[in-house]
Amino acid sequence: MNTFRTNEVAKMIGIHVNTVRLYEECGLIPKPERQENGYRIFTDLHIEQFRLARKVLQTEILQNGLRKLAVCIVKTSAAGDYDKAEDLIGQYVERVNAEEEKANEAIKIARKILSGIEGNCEIEDKTYSRKEAADFLEVSIDTLRNWELNGLFTIKRRQNGYRVYTEADLQGLMIIRSLRCANYSLAAILRMLRALSSDPKANILEIIDTPELDDDIITACDRLLTSLKEAKDNALFAAQQIKKLKRMTSNKPTLTHQSDGTC
Structure with a gap:
Protein backbone atom coordinates (compact mmCIF):
# COMPACT_ATOMS: atom_id res chain seq x y z
CA MET A 1 0.00 0.00 0.00
CA ASN A 97 -36.17 10.12 -1.36
CA ALA A 98 -38.78 11.20 1.21
CA GLU A 99 -37.64 14.83 0.93
CA GLU A 100 -37.81 14.63 -2.88
CA GLU A 101 -41.34 13.26 -2.68
CA LYS A 102 -42.36 16.03 -0.27
CA ALA A 103 -40.80 18.71 -2.48
CA ASN A 104 -42.56 17.43 -5.60
CA GLU A 105 -45.85 17.07 -3.74
CA ALA A 106 -45.60 20.73 -2.65
CA ILE A 107 -45.28 21.74 -6.30
CA LYS A 108 -48.38 19.68 -7.15
CA ILE A 109 -50.30 21.39 -4.33
CA ALA A 110 -49.16 24.81 -5.57
CA ARG A 111 -50.32 23.98 -9.10
CA LYS A 112 -53.67 22.72 -7.82
CA ILE A 113 -54.27 25.85 -5.74
CA LEU A 114 -53.26 28.09 -8.63
CA SER A 115 -55.55 26.16 -10.94
CA GLY A 116 -58.38 26.66 -8.48
CA ILE A 117 -57.70 30.38 -8.25
CA GLU A 118 -57.70 30.73 -12.05
CA GLY A 119 -60.89 28.71 -12.40
CA ASN A 120 -62.75 30.48 -9.60
CA CYS A 121 -63.71 33.93 -10.81
CA GLU A 122 -66.00 34.54 -7.82
CA ILE A 123 -63.90 34.48 -4.67
CA GLU A 124 -65.81 35.31 -1.48
CA ASP A 125 -65.40 38.76 0.02
CA LYS A 126 -64.97 37.36 3.52
CA THR A 127 -62.00 38.79 5.41
CA TYR A 128 -59.88 37.50 8.29
CA SER A 129 -57.68 38.97 10.99
CA ARG A 130 -54.03 37.97 11.18
CA LYS A 131 -54.78 35.54 14.02
CA GLU A 132 -57.67 33.98 12.09
CA ALA A 133 -55.46 33.64 9.03
CA ALA A 134 -52.69 32.03 11.11
CA ASP A 135 -55.17 29.59 12.67
CA PHE A 136 -56.61 28.70 9.27
CA LEU A 137 -53.13 28.02 7.83
CA GLU A 138 -51.97 26.30 11.05
CA VAL A 139 -48.90 28.51 11.33
CA SER A 140 -47.84 31.05 13.93
CA ILE A 141 -48.48 34.79 13.68
CA ASP A 142 -44.69 35.24 13.71
CA THR A 143 -44.46 33.02 10.63
CA LEU A 144 -46.93 35.21 8.76
CA ARG A 145 -45.01 38.29 9.86
CA ASN A 146 -41.75 36.73 8.65
CA TRP A 147 -43.22 35.89 5.23
CA GLU A 148 -44.53 39.43 4.86
CA LEU A 149 -41.22 41.01 5.95
CA ASN A 150 -39.43 38.88 3.34
CA GLY A 151 -41.71 40.17 0.60
CA LEU A 152 -43.61 36.94 -0.09
CA PHE A 153 -46.95 38.75 0.09
CA THR A 154 -48.48 42.15 0.80
CA ILE A 155 -51.58 42.53 2.96
CA LYS A 156 -54.03 45.41 2.91
CA ARG A 157 -54.81 47.31 6.10
CA ARG A 158 -58.01 48.75 7.50
CA GLN A 159 -58.22 52.42 8.38
CA ASN A 160 -57.29 51.54 11.96
CA GLY A 161 -54.02 49.98 10.71
CA TYR A 162 -55.00 46.35 11.32
CA ARG A 163 -54.16 43.87 8.57
CA VAL A 164 -57.05 42.22 6.77
CA TYR A 165 -56.69 38.91 4.92
CA THR A 166 -58.99 37.96 2.05
CA GLU A 167 -59.87 34.54 0.63
CA ALA A 168 -57.46 35.21 -2.23
CA ASP A 169 -54.71 36.03 0.28
CA LEU A 170 -55.28 32.75 2.10
CA GLN A 171 -55.06 30.75 -1.11
CA GLY A 172 -51.74 32.40 -1.93
CA LEU A 173 -50.51 31.78 1.61
CA MET A 174 -51.46 28.10 1.32
CA ILE A 175 -49.00 27.84 -1.59
CA ILE A 176 -46.26 29.48 0.47
CA ARG A 177 -46.96 27.21 3.45
CA SER A 178 -46.84 24.05 1.32
CA LEU A 179 -43.51 25.05 -0.22
CA ARG A 180 -41.99 26.08 3.11
CA CYS A 181 -43.08 22.77 4.69
CA ALA A 182 -41.17 21.05 1.89
CA ASN A 183 -38.07 23.13 2.82
CA TYR A 184 -38.00 25.40 -0.21
CA SER A 185 -36.17 28.60 0.70
CA LEU A 186 -37.87 31.97 1.01
CA ALA A 187 -35.74 33.20 -1.90
CA ALA A 188 -36.90 30.33 -4.13
CA ILE A 189 -40.56 30.92 -3.25
CA LEU A 190 -40.25 34.67 -3.83
CA ARG A 191 -38.61 33.97 -7.20
CA MET A 192 -41.53 31.73 -8.17
CA LEU A 193 -44.19 34.19 -7.01
CA ARG A 194 -42.60 37.04 -8.95
CA ALA A 195 -42.45 34.93 -12.11
CA LEU A 196 -46.09 33.87 -11.74
CA SER A 197 -47.22 37.47 -11.28
CA SER A 198 -45.89 38.27 -14.76
CA ASP A 199 -46.73 34.90 -16.32
CA PRO A 200 -49.40 32.79 -14.54
CA LYS A 201 -48.59 29.84 -16.81
CA ALA A 202 -44.86 29.83 -16.01
CA ASN A 203 -43.18 26.50 -15.23
CA ILE A 204 -43.23 26.40 -11.40
CA LEU A 205 -40.89 23.42 -11.14
CA GLU A 206 -38.23 25.01 -13.33
CA ILE A 207 -38.43 28.48 -11.77
CA ILE A 208 -38.29 27.39 -8.14
CA ASP A 209 -35.22 25.23 -8.72
CA THR A 210 -33.25 27.75 -10.82
CA PRO A 211 -31.66 30.68 -8.94
CA GLU A 212 -31.15 33.87 -10.91
CA LEU A 213 -27.61 34.80 -11.91
CA ASP A 214 -27.64 37.99 -9.83
CA ASP A 215 -28.89 36.32 -6.62
CA ASP A 216 -26.60 37.34 -3.76
CA ILE A 217 -26.75 33.97 -2.02
CA ILE A 218 -27.49 30.61 -3.61
CA THR A 219 -28.16 27.87 -1.03
CA ALA A 220 -29.22 24.27 -1.30
CA CYS A 221 -32.80 25.27 -0.56
CA ASP A 222 -32.74 27.74 -3.46
CA ARG A 223 -32.29 24.75 -5.76
Missing part, protein backbone atom coordinates in the same frame (compact mmCIF):
# COMPACT_ATOMS: atom_id res chain seq x y z
CA ASN A 2 1.39 3.41 -0.95
CA THR A 3 2.12 6.06 1.67
CA PHE A 4 1.91 9.84 1.44
CA ARG A 5 2.78 12.97 3.41
CA THR A 6 0.28 15.67 4.36
CA ASN A 7 1.18 18.02 1.51
CA GLU A 8 0.92 15.18 -1.03
CA VAL A 9 -2.55 14.29 0.22
CA ALA A 10 -3.59 17.95 0.01
CA LYS A 11 -2.49 18.13 -3.64
CA MET A 12 -4.17 14.86 -4.57
CA ILE A 13 -7.51 15.78 -2.98
CA GLY A 14 -7.36 19.47 -3.90
CA ILE A 15 -7.53 20.93 -0.40
CA HIS A 16 -5.28 22.95 1.92
CA VAL A 17 -2.87 21.09 4.21
CA ASN A 18 -4.70 22.57 7.21
CA THR A 19 -7.90 20.98 5.92
CA VAL A 20 -6.16 17.60 5.87
CA ARG A 21 -5.34 18.05 9.57
CA LEU A 22 -8.88 19.30 10.28
CA TYR A 23 -10.36 16.13 8.77
CA GLU A 24 -8.15 14.12 11.12
CA GLU A 25 -9.14 16.21 14.16
CA CYS A 26 -12.85 15.84 13.32
CA GLY A 27 -12.59 12.06 12.89
CA LEU A 28 -13.52 12.17 9.21
CA ILE A 29 -10.53 9.99 8.27
CA PRO A 30 -8.68 7.22 10.13
CA LYS A 31 -5.97 8.56 12.42
CA PRO A 32 -2.71 8.26 10.46
CA GLU A 33 0.37 6.68 11.93
CA ARG A 34 3.40 8.89 12.55
CA GLN A 35 7.07 8.48 11.92
CA GLU A 36 9.62 9.01 14.69
CA ASN A 37 10.04 12.62 13.53
CA GLY A 38 6.30 13.20 13.95
CA TYR A 39 5.41 13.25 10.27
CA ARG A 40 2.01 11.79 9.47
CA ILE A 41 1.88 8.73 7.21
CA PHE A 42 -1.21 8.54 5.03
CA THR A 43 -2.07 5.50 2.91
CA ASP A 44 -4.26 4.67 -0.09
CA LEU A 45 -6.98 3.91 2.45
CA HIS A 46 -6.88 7.52 3.65
CA ILE A 47 -7.06 8.81 0.08
CA GLU A 48 -10.22 6.80 -0.62
CA GLN A 49 -11.73 7.90 2.70
CA PHE A 50 -10.99 11.53 1.82
CA ARG A 51 -12.81 11.05 -1.49
CA LEU A 52 -15.78 9.53 0.30
CA ALA A 53 -15.90 12.38 2.83
CA ARG A 54 -15.61 15.11 0.21
CA LYS A 55 -18.42 13.62 -1.85
CA VAL A 56 -20.84 12.94 1.02
CA LEU A 57 -20.34 16.40 2.53
CA GLN A 58 -20.39 18.20 -0.82
CA THR A 59 -24.08 19.17 -0.76
CA GLU A 60 -25.43 21.39 2.03
CA ILE A 61 -28.66 19.54 2.78
CA LEU A 62 -29.77 20.56 6.26
CA GLN A 63 -33.37 19.43 6.63
CA ASN A 64 -34.58 16.35 8.48
CA GLY A 65 -31.16 15.74 10.05
CA LEU A 66 -29.59 14.84 6.70
CA ARG A 67 -26.40 16.84 7.30
CA LYS A 68 -25.89 15.20 10.69
CA LEU A 69 -26.46 11.76 9.17
CA ALA A 70 -23.98 12.53 6.37
CA VAL A 71 -21.29 13.38 8.93
CA CYS A 72 -22.14 10.19 10.84
CA ILE A 73 -21.65 8.12 7.66
CA VAL A 74 -18.18 9.59 7.13
CA LYS A 75 -17.10 9.16 10.76
CA THR A 76 -18.41 5.59 10.90
CA SER A 77 -16.46 4.72 7.76
CA ALA A 78 -13.35 6.44 9.14
CA ALA A 79 -13.67 4.26 12.25
CA GLY A 80 -13.62 1.17 10.01
CA ASP A 81 -17.20 0.06 10.74
CA TYR A 82 -18.10 -0.33 7.07
CA ASP A 83 -21.17 -2.50 7.59
CA LYS A 84 -22.75 0.15 9.80
CA ALA A 85 -21.72 2.87 7.34
CA GLU A 86 -23.54 0.99 4.55
CA ASP A 87 -26.68 0.82 6.72
CA LEU A 88 -26.45 4.55 7.38
CA ILE A 89 -26.14 5.25 3.66
CA GLY A 90 -29.33 3.26 3.11
CA GLN A 91 -31.10 5.39 5.74
CA TYR A 92 -29.72 8.55 4.14
CA VAL A 93 -30.99 7.64 0.67
CA GLU A 94 -34.42 6.79 2.11
CA ARG A 95 -34.63 10.21 3.77
CA VAL A 96 -33.50 11.99 0.62
CA LEU A 224 -33.80 22.12 -3.52
CA LEU A 225 -34.67 19.40 -6.04
CA THR A 226 -31.27 19.64 -7.74
CA SER A 227 -29.51 19.51 -4.38
CA LEU A 228 -31.50 16.47 -3.27
CA LYS A 229 -30.62 14.67 -6.49
CA GLU A 230 -26.94 15.54 -6.00
CA ALA A 231 -27.12 14.33 -2.39
CA LYS A 232 -28.53 10.98 -3.51
CA ASP A 233 -25.94 10.61 -6.29
CA ASN A 234 -23.17 11.41 -3.81
CA ALA A 235 -24.53 8.83 -1.36
CA LEU A 236 -24.52 6.17 -4.07
CA PHE A 237 -20.89 7.09 -4.84
CA ALA A 238 -20.14 6.73 -1.12
CA ALA A 239 -21.68 3.26 -1.12
CA GLN A 240 -19.22 2.23 -3.83
CA GLN A 241 -16.38 3.79 -1.84
CA ILE A 242 -17.37 1.76 1.23
CA LYS A 243 -17.15 -1.44 -0.82
CA LYS A 244 -13.72 -0.38 -2.06
CA LEU A 245 -12.52 0.41 1.49
CA LYS A 246 -13.77 -2.98 2.70
CA ARG A 247 -11.79 -4.74 -0.03
CA MET A 248 -8.67 -2.72 0.76
CA THR A 249 -8.77 -3.53 4.47
CA SER A 250 -9.47 -7.21 3.86
CA ASN A 251 -6.44 -7.49 1.55
CA LYS A 252 -4.14 -5.88 4.16
CA PRO A 253 -1.31 -4.98 1.76
CA THR A 254 2.14 -3.93 2.92
CA LEU A 255 3.06 -0.26 3.10
CA THR A 256 5.37 1.08 0.40
CA HIS A 257 6.77 4.57 0.95
CA GLN A 258 6.60 6.60 -2.25
CA SER A 259 7.81 10.08 -1.30
CA ASP A 260 10.07 12.12 0.93
CA GLY A 261 7.88 15.24 0.86
CA THR A 262 7.59 17.53 3.88
CA CYS A 263 4.85 17.24 6.50
